[in-house]
Amino acid sequence: MNHLFKNCLSLLILCLCISSAKAQVGINYKQYEFGIGLDFNTPYTDAQTSKSSRSARLNFTYNATPFVNYVVEMQTGNLQGGDALNTTTGRQFTNAYNAVMLRGQLQGGEILDYSDGGVKNALKNLYVSSGLGVILNDLKEINRYSIKVPGFYTPGSDKSKQLVVPLRLGYEFKIYNSYSEPHIKIDLGYQYNFILGDGLDGFEAGTQKDSYAQFGIGIKYAFGQIATYRKPISN
Template sequence: MKKFILFLVLAFACITVKAQSGYNYYEWGWGGGIGYGRAYADTKRQDYHPIFNLNIAYNYNPFLPIALELQFGTLSGGGRTRDKDASGRIYKNAYKALILHADQQMGDLIDYSDNGFLNVIKNFYIGTGIGAVSNNIKDIQRTNLYSENDVIGSPEGFQGKDKSINFLIPLRVGYEFKIYDNYDQVGYTITIGYEHNYTFSEGLDGYNDNPAKYKNNAPDQYAHFTLGFRYNFGNTVSYNKLVRNFRF
């Protein structure tokens, strides 16, 4: 009987410790990702390209990472034939961007305890931030290949810069899959998301022409779908809710 009681006490203690450990999380994380997207710029045609990123994150809590991200890739569009652009405009931008963003997950806002559905949707997030993009135009057509009377090589030129820096605001949505380690803390995360970046200028495609003559409804933008991975590390911090629900 004494052995049975001792067994129950030890079992209860183990369960209590395991449950309490589910409140903890790591303070830092670092990782990277790959995306696939395109620009929304002034030329009629836009190309899709891979986009890459490296990031380091401060986990304000398990559901609110604040990340500094280095992003790089290629944006291109247009073409030197009329079916791709009426004026023969073309561009290729090997860009780099530095973005500070925070992703607010639903788990920080809802009570998901003992609810299977809420435990699933708690990892959905929306996010935003601020950043800057460095544009490096590698290929561009500055001369109008097709003038109004179809004369190739018209002296009319296109305005813009081959190198520029523009501020941007990202809008982000997605879902984070949490992978727990032996301490029942989030050791790794995999994210699937979509990001749309609004810039405050006309640098992505290198063209900044008169909008009265060349259609230009909005400043340049670019967007991409992303797949990311992050490894969490550093100090162990306690959260006010059970991060991992052991019943689901």
């Protein structure tokens, strides 16, 4: 009888463990991510025209929850604008810039009840993000003189360092592993970067601060310590 009781107790404990393990499926997530991405840039500066250019980015993310994220991002690439031959000011530039930004990110899933699926379930991966960063401007090509207006010259600096405020709207397509944990993420986003200065194009002109917009795509890989969320993630 004692032997039978021990076997039943062991079986009960095993069932409880299996039940507990099953209950964990779908609510676990990894707290860290590494990502890479490609952006297409459009500057808004003192040059009379803008040109599209590209940049690359690396980012590291800490996931406080699956839908509350803190992102450290590094960008490197070119910003281009102006036309030395066909504009009255003659302003033209190529900025080989580098930037580092820290952003907080809030996804819809943190505040929405998506348990019933439908539209709310689709919106759970929509996010807004903002923060603060530093951009290092390095003007590799610049024209300060006007061909069409003799004597017209625009002063400025070929190198500068300025604060930048990023504002981002995006969507994450989450790919889940066999434990229903977010494993790989495809990130699509539009980001507008407000420069707290006038050095993005190397020209000191006008009263408006410089800025640049980005449309980009990236991929993130989750790794590291596993944490538990309060509700299923892949509902």
